[in-house]
Amino acid sequence: MSGTDGAQPAPGVRLPLATGREVRRVIGTYVRDRRGPAVATVALAALASAAGLVAPWAVGRIVDTVLTGGEPGAVVASAVLVGAAGLLGAVLTAVSAALVVRIGQHVLARLREQTVSSALRLPAGELEESGRGDLLSRVGDDVGVVADVVTRxxxxxxxxxxxxxLTVAGLVALDPWLAVAGLTALPVYALSLRWYLPRAGRRYAAERAAFADRAEALVSTLDGLRTVRAYGAETAHAERITASSARARDISRDVLWFGTAWGKWMNIAELVGLASIVAVGFAVVAAGTATVGEVTAAALYFHRMFNPIGMIMMSFDELQSAVASLSRIVGVVTAAPEPTPAPAQRPTGEVLARGVSHRYASAEVLHDVTVALAAGERVALVGPSGAGKSTLAVLLAGLAAPSAGEVTVGGTPVERFGSASPKPVVLVSQEAHVFAGPLADDLRLARPDATDDEIERALKTTGADAWVAALPQGARTVVGELGHSLTPEQAAQVALARALLADPVVVVLDEATAESGSRSATRLEDAADAVLDGRTGLVVAHRLRQASRADRILVMADGRVVEAGSHEELLAAGGHYAELWAAWQV
Incomplete structure (x- = not known):
């Protein structure tokens, strides 16, 4: 009776994407927090751009002064003005750029923090369906893309x-006809963007999704490396990683070539605009409505826009990628349920699941299940692998929302306790995770204010005190990936001690002692009994001996509860449980 009843992530199932409106709303909220610096930044940047308008105007004056035989002093004054304006513009540009990056980093930090906190609030079932690679690529690759755009x-x-x-405004002020001539380049820019943007958006979304698939292939293989090696499946998994990497590479290469081919339209637009200014310039000078210096200034104004317009146009390439990443990041933020205030009072121990059904992707694994646990009652849940036991345990613990029906603890919907600390309902699963760091810090995840004496009592109650005392620094010893490795039995004892420290009203044990061998089974079952003592308990039983000691037993098959009663009653009934018991005895 294995403890994994959930379905594997369905191909193509991903966390949601945010809409453009949602992205603007979230980013706008962060920017408004820095409204004062943002206004100052825009003002400084505008002054820097205005300073850049001085040079073309001054050069035009120099041309007219020379052509009309003006004073040399006027030429020198115009040259000095060009230098002073250039220096002022450089200083203002540097200051405004520093402020832009500072505000951008603030927004990015807020976004990164909210993304991580939102990811921690996502329902476990939703994460299982989408796969961890999708989430990791969003908080990793996608945040990196946005960070690069912000900083660079x-x-x-x-x-x-x-x-x-401001340059367009300067052209209009100089001569409206010359401004109109320069603006003939805009249709070329607009048409090229209209062709480019919808095609680029799809390509960048596909690129980000391919990166997520690559991350999922790599993470899932590394997580199951021992199993992969045990079955000699290294080649198949290596081919899967290679195929996902090749697909990501091909899509990225297509995006690169697509952007490069689009770039030629900017040169065409520049040619059209500058040629129009020169042609109209001849006409207005001949008509006497403008001077040669003014036409020169207009040409320089338009030429001055080449780099900014080119930068804007080429930045669409990276902005499209950043927008695609933002929609994925903000999708995590908007997908997470808003934390609701936990009830002020500690709930009683009655647990009720009424009409609960649940599905993973298109597969329904629970069908209209109704289960009631009285306060202080210990109920065992047994059944064959795939019967839905672990799924029901997760729903009763409030770690996922059922597709239909509701779960209450003490009459309050279990999801209301999501923000409670410590939580009144605690689940201890078969896969006991030990976090890297001091063992005492791991235990304080359940209750940060736990004292050393309370930690010591929890370890003693679960039978872990002897081996913890033998560690080099006792409970302060670093364990996990960065330190001392724990055996499966020791990890299970740590998980049970953590649950004991949390002091919940309801404890759900999802085959929490299944990792133990026959020699340590009794010790772990005694530790589980100590944790359950005086609490409402649901035990997904790996060993039927543990189930036989429960007040009541529920037998599941095909996502339904098919039998219920005490050990003796179910044996006398001669049904599913009696068959399981007979097989286990043999």
Whole structure:
């Protein structure tokens, strides 16, 4: 009777993506927190761009002064003005760029923090369906993409946008006809963007999804490395990783070539705009409505927009990737349920699951299950592998929401206790995880204010005190991946001691003693009994001897409860439980 009843992640099942409106709302909230610095940054960047308008205007004055035989002093004054404006613009640009990056880093830090906290609130079932690779790529790869845009691209992009806007205003002020001539480049830019953006968006979304698939293939293989080696499946898994990496590479290469081919349209737009200014310039000078210096200034103004417009256009390539990443990151934020205040009073121990059904992707694993546990009652849950035992245990513990029906503890929906600390319902699973770090810190995850004496009593109650005392630094010894490795029995004892420290009203043991061998089975079952003492308990029983000591036994098959009663009653009935007991006795 294995403890894994859940379905494997269905291909193509992913965490949701945020809409454009959701992305703007979340980012806007962060920016409004820094409203003052943001306004100052835009003002400084605008002044820097305005300072850049001085040079073309001054050069135009120099041309007219030379052509009309003006004073040499006027030429020198214009040259000095160009230098002073350039210096001022450089200083303002540096300061505004630093402020842009600072604000961007603040927004990014807030986004990263909220993404991680939201990921921790996601229902366990939803994470299992989507696979951890999808989540890891969002909090890793996608955050990295956005961070790169913030640190490297955001400040130049803000400056480029302001430069283009103010330069167009300068062209209009200089001569409206010359401004119209320069704006003939805009249709070329607009048409190329209209063709590019929808196609690029799909490509970048596919690229990010391919990165997620690659991460999932790698993570799942590394997690199950021992099993892979045990069955000699290294080649098959290596081929799976290679195939997912090759697909990600091919999509990235397609995106690169697509962006490169699109770049030629910017050169065409520049040619159209500059040629129009020169042609109209001849006409307005001939008509006497503008001077050669003004046409020169207009050409320099338009030429001044080449780099900013090119930067804006080329940044769409990276912005599309960043937007795709933001929709995935914010998708985690919006998918997580908002924390609700936990009830002020500690609930009583009655547990009721009414009409509960649950599905993973398209497969329904629980069908209209109704279960009631009285306060202080110990109920065992038995049945063949795949019967739905672990799924029901997870739902009763409030770690996932049922697809239909409801679960209450003491009359309160179990999800209301999601933000409670410590939680009134604790699940101890078969796969007892030991976090890397001091053992005492691991135990304090259940109750951060636990004293050393309370930790020592919890370890003694679960039978772990002897081997913990033998560690080099006792409970302060670093365990897990970074330190002392624990045996499966020791890890199970730590998990039970952690549950004891939490002092819950309801304890759910999902085959928590299944990792023990026959020699240590009795010790772990005694530890589990100590944790259950005086509490409502649901025990997904790996060994029927543990089930026989329960007040009541529920037998599951095919996602339904098919029998219920005491050990003696079920044996006398001669049904499913009697068959299981007879097989276990043999």
């Amino acid at each position: 691209l955001l400040a130049p992009l803000v400056g480029a946008l302001l430069t283009v806007a």
